Amino acid sequence: MRQEETISAIATAVGGSVGIVRLSGEGALRAADKVFVAFGGKKIADMKSHTVAYGRIIDQEGKTVDEALAVVMRAPHSYTGEDVAELQCHGGAVSLRKTLALTFAAGARPAEGGEFTKRAFLNGRIDLTEAQAVMDVVEAKTEKALFSAAAHLTGGFSALLEEIRLNILDIIAHLEATIDFPEDDIENTDRGNIDEKVVEIINEIDRLLRTAKRGKILREGIKTAIIGKPNVGKSSLLNAFLREERAIVTDIPGTTRDSIEEYIDLDGIPLKLIDTAGIRNTGDVVENAGITRAREHIERAALILAVFDASLPPTEEDEYIISLIKDRSAVIVLNKRDLGRDLAWRELKNRLPHAPTADISLKEGGNITIVEDLIKFHLMKGVVSDGENIAVNERQAHLLEQAREHLEAARETIRNNIGEDFIVIDLRAAWVNIGEITGDVMDEDIIDEIFSKFCIGK
Ligand code: GDP
Numbered sequence: 413m414r415q416e417e418t419i420s421a422i423a424t425a426v427g428g429s430v431g432i433v434r435l436s437g438e439g440a441l442r443a444a445d446k447v448f449v450a451f452g453g454k455k456i457a458d459m460k461s462h463t464v465a466y467g468r469i470i471d472q473e474g475k476t477v478d479e480a481l482a483v484v485m486r487a488p489h490s491y492t493g494e495d496v497a498e499l500q501c502h503g504g505a506v507s508l509r510k511t512l513a514l515t516f517a518a519g520a521r522p523a524e525g526g527e528f529t530k531r532a533f534l535n536g537r538i539d540l541t542e543a544q545a546v547m548d549v550v551e552a553k554t555e556k557a558l559f560s561a562a563a564h565l566t567g568g569f570s571a572l573l574e575e576i577r578l579n580i581l582d583i584i585a586h587l588e589a590t591i592d593f594p595e596d597d598i599e600n601t602d603r604g605n606i607d608e609k610v611v612e613i614i615n616e617i618d619r620l621l622r623t624a625k626r627g628k629i630l631r632e633g634i635k636t637a638i639i640g641k642p643n644v645g646k647s648s649l650l651n652a653f654l655r656e657e658r659a660i661v662t663d664i665p666g667t668t669r670d671s672i673e674e675y676i677d678l679d680g681i682p683l684k685l686i687d688t689a690g691i692r693n694t695g696d697v698v699e700n701a702g703i704t705r706a707r708e709h710i711e712r713a714a715l716i717l718a719v720f721d722a723s724l725p726p727t728e729e730d731e732y733i734i735s736l737i738k739d740r741s742a743v744i745v746l747n748k749r750d751l752g753r754d755l756a757w758r759e760l761k762n763r764l765p766h767a768p769t770a771d772i773s774l775k776e777g778g779n780i781t782i783v784e785d786l787i788k789f790h791l792m793k794g795v796v797s798d799g800e801n802i803a804v805n806e807r808q809a810h811l812l813e814q815a816r817e818h819l820e821a822a823r824e825t826i827r828n829n830i831g832e833d834f835i836v837i838d839l840r841a842a843w844v845n846i847g848e849i850t851g852d853v854m855d856e857d858i859i860d861e862i863f864s865k866f867c868i869g870k
Contacts, residue, residue, distance in 0.1 A: 493535030
């Protein structure tokens with residue numbers, strides 16, 4: 413097992429009741445000994461793997477900074493595969509940072525984002541799909557997303573990929589045998605068999621690719637925009653969503669202006685409501701927001717919730733919105749039913765046949781579930797079909813698509829009766845693509861890129 417320079421980071425979220433400073437690397441135990449003194453006097457470097465000592469954190473002058481537990485996990489039986497010491501302190505931000513700083517003084521260097529998990533990968537403890545799953549578990553916003561990520565974590569996906577690779581390798585081996593012994597030129601029937609096998613592999617890849625859309629949704633949420641002219645009930649709709657207790661409402665300052673993104677959880681499907689905060693918070697923003705921002709919202713959204721006041725005849729603004737959502741994934745809310753209905757709205761169904769419509773009054777309670785059910789139904793069509801948990805992410809989907817292209821190229825070569833060695837070239841390329849997903853085939857830039865997205869301490 414390789415041992416690297418010792419790294420250290422706070423491994424827990426600041427503000428919890430316990431905070432952990434984690435050290436990993438060849439000098440982890442020695443460094444921990446410089447900042448931790450066990451009440452029993454035992455040195456961390458002398459502790460057995462997977463044991464705990466109770467003691468205190470001390471600064472360079474020997475002053476007590478905090479009480480703590482020290483947990484030792486020796487290589488290779490640790491998360492990173494290296495020697496690991498975890499100092500479990502009280503969760504105070506100041507004492508935690510102080511403890512961290514002391515580990516730096518003791519010889520560790522600050523860990524980069526995801527560096528612990530990266531080491532776990534480099535030491536062969538986990539493969540890339542599992543490493544990425546660690547991040548997805550942490551970032552899961554709903555239970556469905558969590559279970560999907562957890563399924564990757566246990567390596568089920570890797571096993572599937574491994575099988576695909578073996579099948580490709582099988583064909584390559586068969587072809588190479590005939591290249592080596594050209595006198596046994598491969599028969600036409602043989603070409604047919606090989607083609608069949610390649611098709612089977614392509615089908616399997618397609619099956620995995622179909623989960624990509626669902627995976628993206630589970631991980632990132634569906635970007636959803638609520639649009640409509642002023643006063644139709646957009647805020648009422650948002651408030652009705654958010655009032656439900658199950659809503660996961662996280663305020664994440666967005667990258668654009670002062671926008672805020674909020675997540676609501678529709679039975680495990682996260683909806684990421686875009687930029688609605690401004691509309692909700694300041695009354696007069698509504699006036700200029702309605703139409704001018706509708707277009708911008710629609711462009712960024714994967715799902716559009718279009719709200720209309722159907723008690724009054726459609727206005728020019730309504731018409732504009734209708735024209736914008738013609739070819740988009742949308743759910744329509746015809747609101748203010750309690751005030752009656754203008755007959756002109758009956759036409760809408762013909763004009764937007766793809767968009768399910770809720771004919772409701774948001775003023776009356778309970779109606780929000782109608783909207784939610786429509787959204788769920790709308791989203792699940794063709795997306796959340798099978799009961800399987802595996803869902804590939806964008807990078808994985810990209811590589812699967814590349815592999816698929818190479819396999820199609822191999823089929824083309826088979827059909828055109830071109831030499832076996834050309835078929836092998838394409839098959840090998842596909843084999844490499846699949847290997848890149850698990851990290852069997854390494855590209856350092858890609859690996860760095862993946863781990864850089866992790867937070868520090870992971
Ligand atoms: P927004 O400007 O599109 O965000 O619309 P609001 O949600 O602020 O609603 C505008 C006004 O319409 C408010 O006074 C709401 O109370 C009212 N409103 C919303 N939904 C209904 C409804 O179903 N029936 C009636 N009568 N009024 C509603």
